[in-house]
Structures are given as C-alpha cells and as structure tokens.
Amino acid sequence: MTPLQKHLSFYNKEEEISFNDAQHKYYDEQNKDVVYTSVTQFLGEFEHKFDNEFWGMYTALKDKGLKVKPQPDTKTIIINGKSAKLSSLLKDSLYKCWYEETLAKWRGINEEACIRGTNTHNYLEDTINQSKGMVSGYADNHLIKPKAGSLKNLETVSDLDNTDLQERFPYIYNRLKGYIERDCIIFAEKRVRLDLVRLAGMIDVPIIKRNNKKFIIVDWKTNKDELKAKPGYYKKILVGGKWIKSDIFVETNDVFKEPINHLPFAKLYIYALQLSLYAYIMECWGYELVDKGLEIIHIRNGYEPRLIKIPYLLHEVELLIKYRLEQLGMPFFDVTQYQNNSR
Numbered sequence: 042m043t044p045l046q047k048h049l050s051f052y053n054k055e056e057e058i059s060f061n062d063a064q065h066k067y068y069d070e071q072n073k074d075v076v077y078t079s080v081t082q083f084l085g086e087f088e089h090k091f092d093n094e095f096w097g098m099y100t101a102l103k104d105k106g107l108k109v110k111p112q113p114d115t116k117t118i119i120i121n122g123k124s125a126k127l128s129s130l131l132k133d134s135l136y137k138c139w140y141e142e143t144l145a146k147w148r149g150i151n152e153e154a155c156i157r158g159t160n161t162h163n164y165l166e167d168t169i170n171q172s173k174g175m176v177s178g179y180a181d182n183h184l185i186k187p188k189a190g191s192l193k194n195l196e197t198v199s200d201l202d203n204t205d206l207q208e209r210f211p212y213i214y215n216r217l218k219g220y221i222e223r224d225c226i227i228f229a230e231k232r233v234r235l236d237l238v239r240l241a242g243m244i245d246v247p248i249i250k251r252n253n254k255k256f257i258i259v260d261w262k263t264n265k266d267e268l269k270a271k272p273g274y275y276k277k278i279l280v281g282g283k284w285i286k287s288d289i290f291v292e293t294n295d296v297f298k299e300p301i302n303h304l305p306f307a308k309l310y311i312y313a314l315q316l317s318l319y320a321y322i323m324e325c326w327g328y329e330l331v332d333k334g335l336e337i338i339h340i341r342n343g344y345e346p347r348l349i350k351i352p353y354l355l356h357e358v359e360l361l362i363k364y365r366l367e368q369l370g371m372p373f374f375d376v377t378q379y380q381n382n383s384r
Contacts, residue, residue, distance in 0.1 A: 259338060
C-alpha cells in the first residue's frame with residue numbers, strides 16, 4: 042500500500058453498501074442519508090462533455106444540405122457564409138424542428154446500443170451468478186463477501202460447463218476456464234467502496250485467487266467502435282443523402298481536465314482510469330493486484346471478442362483521490378504515522 046492507501050484504509054467500514062438502480066445511487070446500508078458518488082460519475086468531472094445542443098443543431102443543418110461551419114468556442118454556426126448564434130437558431134421554429142428530429146434519431150441509436158450492451162452484460166453476469174457453487178468466506182471482508190446464500194460464482198470447470206457460454210462466447214469461456222484452472226474464483230458485478238472519500242462502484246468481474254488476496258479485474262465493453270488510445274472522432278461522410286459515421290478516425294489533441302491533463306482524452310484512458318480506481322479501492326481493503334491484472338474484453342457485433350490489457354494508472358488515481366479529499370475539505374496527511382492499529 043502507498044501512504045495514501047494506508048490513510049484511506051483506516052476509515053473503511055464493514056457495513057454493506059446498497060445501490061438504488063432507479064436513482065443510480067450508492068448509500069450506506071446502516072445510514073441511508075450517507076450517499077456515495079459513483080466512480081463513473083466522479084471520473085466524469087474530468088471529462089469533456091459532448092455539447093448535444095450545439096452539435097445537434099450543427100448536424101441537423103448539415104443533414105438538410107446547408108453549407109455549415111461550426112465554431113463551438115463561441116457557440117456559433119456559419120450558415121452559407123453568415124454567422125448565427127446557437128441561441129437564435131433554437132428560437133427559429135423550422136431549425137428547432139430539424140434539431141429535435143436529429144436528437145430523436147440520436148436517442149434511438151443510443152438506446153439500441155444501450156440495450157445491446159445491457160443484454161450482453163446481463164447475460165454474462167447471469168451466467169456467472171447462476172452457475173453452481175456458493176461464495177463462502179474466500180474473501181475476508183464485505184468488499185467482496187456477499188450476504189449469506191445470496192450469490193453464486195464460478196469455482197470449477199464443471200460450473201462453467203453448466204452454462205452455454207462455450208457456445209455463445211467460446212473465447213470468453215476459454216479465458217474464464219484458464220482462470221479457474223489457475224485456482225481462481227470468478228465473481229460477477231461486485232460493489233466496492235472507499236468510505237473516507239465516499240466513492241463506490243461496480244466491478245464487472247473481480248477474479249480472486251483462492252486462499253490469498255491476489256486479484257484480477259475483467260471488464261466487459263460492448264462499444265460499437267474500436268477502442269482507441271488516442272483522442273479523436275470518426276469522420277462522417279455523405280452516403281445517399283445521409284451523413285453516416287465512417288471508419289476514418291480523425292485524431293485530436295484533447296486531454297482530460299486537471300489534475301490529469303497530461304493524459305489524452307481517449308476511450309481507453311477513460312476505461313483505464315475506471316478500472317485503476319476499482320483496483321486502488323480493492324488494494325485499500327488489503328487485496329493485491331496481479332501484474333498486468335486489469336483487462337477489458339471488448340465484445341462487438343460481427344467481431345471476435347478482443348482482450349485489451351489496461352495499464353494500472355496508480356499515479357493518476359492518487360492525484361484524483363487527493364483532489365477528492367480537498368473537494369470534501371479533508372486534505373491528505375499520513376495518519377499511519379500516528380496510529381498503531383494498521384490493517
């Protein structure tokens with residue numbers, strides 16, 4: 042553990058943390074007034090938000106065949122050589138109608154992608170949870186340990202063979218089988234939390250080595266596009282009178298916001314920060330991350346699942362945790378120097 046992790050570990054509590062799916066909120070089971078910020082929500086503070094209004098209007102005008110040039114910094118769109126503010130365009134009934142049509146189309150695409158991704162996640166979670174075998178004391182605290190009798194997992198190859206995973210996703214079947222054969226237990230969708238900074242999240246697949254506290258984290262991703270380590274976007278091209286996303290990737294110089302503005306603002310780094318923060322939390326509970334133990338399995342329609350090894354961004358996570366402590370009015374000091382009851 043780093044000094045900061047030791048400091049944080051002193052404040053870990055054994056109570057269960059609950060999740061309200063409708064509100065997407067984590068809260069303390071014993072005190073429901075104590076709400077935790079989700080890891081993804083917290084990391085979102087350092088990402089650049091997509092401006093739906095501006096780019097929705099720009100896309101709507103472009104789809105209608107107008108010659109447009111975006112100026113996002115001033116929320117201005119040049120239309121056929123004339124400059125127009127977004128605020129005035131949204132007041133025009135015709136332009137606003139086009140804009141709302143575009144947003145509705147985007148919502149349909151996003152909903153389809155979300156449904157596809159959710160169905161895949163749910164299938165993989167259920168496959169692990171509905172297999173034979175009960176969790177019983179392989180993790181010695183509430184970080185992983187479930188309520189008695191409430192959760193199942195994959196412990197043996199026989200458990201794995203009692204699912205249809207080999208038929209649907211043979212690559213994933215073989216990957217999980219390899220972990221089981223190396224004496225690991227595979228869990229699905231486990232809640233983790235860091236009490237002092239009130240952060241919580243859900244790990245897709247924590248894999249724990251039997252009888253010790255070494256772990257691996259596997260995360261399912263179902264993005265339609267390839268996951269890039271460079272910032273940028275896929276260029277749109279005009280086909281049959283419609284603008285569609287092409288396979289042409291245009292690189293940009295976008296970075297995250299401070300204090301991690303040295304990192305490129307790219308999908309893989311967004312996910313690397315997420316998995317790194319989960320791993321960091323588990324280490325604060327006394328677990329030990331296996332070398333190169335953060336993995337994404339990218340599942341895309343029409344492609345074989347792809348394994349992506351993710352770097353552990355320990356330095357960046359500690360920058361974010363210190364930012365969070367200052368945000369909550371609790372600047373870091375090494376409490377372990379003054380206390381003897383270390384974990």
